[in-house]
Amino acid sequence: MTARGWSRFAPIAAAAALCACTPFYTTPVIGRFFLPTYYRYLENPRFSFDYPRVWGTPKVSGGSVVMRPPDAAVEIMVGFQDKSAASFVPPDRLKQDLAALGSVEDAHRLDEVAVSSRTAYRVRYTTHRYDPQYLLGAKSDVTLSEAIFVAEPHGNVLIAYRAPVDAFWKKKYRRRYEHFLESLVIAAPVKPVRRYVPPQ
Numbered sequence: 336m337t338a339r340g341w342s343r344f345a346p347i348a349a350a351a352a353l354c355a356c357t358p359f360y361t362t363p364v365i366g367r368f369f370l371p372t373y374y375r376y377l378e379n380p381r382f383s384f385d386y387p388r389v390w391g392t393p394k395v396s397g398g399s400v401v402m403r404p405p406d407a408a409v410e411i412m413v414g415f416q417d418k419s420a421a422s423f424v425p426p427d428r429l430k431q432d433l434a435a436l437g438s439v440e441d442a443h444r445l446d447e448v449a450v451s452s453r454t455a456y457r458v459r460y461t462t463h464r465y466d467p468q469y470l471l472g473a474k475s476d477v478t479l480s481e482a483i484f485v486a487e488p489h490g491n492v493l494i495a496y497r498a499p500v501d502a503f504w505k506k507k508y509r510r511r512y513e514h515f516l517e518s519l520v521i522a523a524p525v526k527p528v529r530r531y532v533p534p535q
Contacts, residue, residue, distance in 0.1 A: 371388060374388055382520060383520050384520070385514060397414075409496075413492070418490040430445055441461055450492075450521075459479065464478070477500040480497045482494070492521055494516075
């Protein structure tokens with residue numbers, strides 16, 4: 336090929352060299368599109384789960400791990416109740432306590448579901464919070480809650496999803512909660528290792 340022929344490919348070669356030397360993520364605007372939607376929470380030895388990046392890092396409150404979005408009074412909570420703790424509630428009694436939650440309009444029924452490949456029990460219930468500035472029953476904030484517990488040999492795993500009644504079924508919050516349930520991994524109890532003692 337003549338020198339004149341090669342000159343036609345000079346712009347293409349220069350562009351290829353520029354692309355090879357310049358990373359595609361050099362600008363923060365482009366890099367933002369490649370951030371993960373969820374991060375993994377690994378700070379608790381009893382369980383791990385995915386949490387939304389836009390919600391921020393989960394907070395530890397009273398022994399439970401709590402997630403809240405920045406734009407609504409929505410809450411996802413998971414905690415562990417150790418069998419050796421004084422506050423431990425046996426599973427049979429816990430079922431009764433959960434079924435009793437809520438108001439007169441609730442079904443007060445436990446549904447059997449699966450969480451982390453384990454049998455779990457779920458109840459949905461309503462809570463009314465009345466404003467003391469108004470007459471009783473005149474004005475209230477209505478919250479819907481979904482509580483789930485998993486009975487483990489070493490204790491109970493407790494899960495809760497709470498939201499105002501107008502936000503409980505909204506897809507932007509509900510899908511985060513459902514993803515959390517699908518990603519939740521409950522650790523198996525660690526058996527104590529018996530040390531070998533040689534015969535005397």
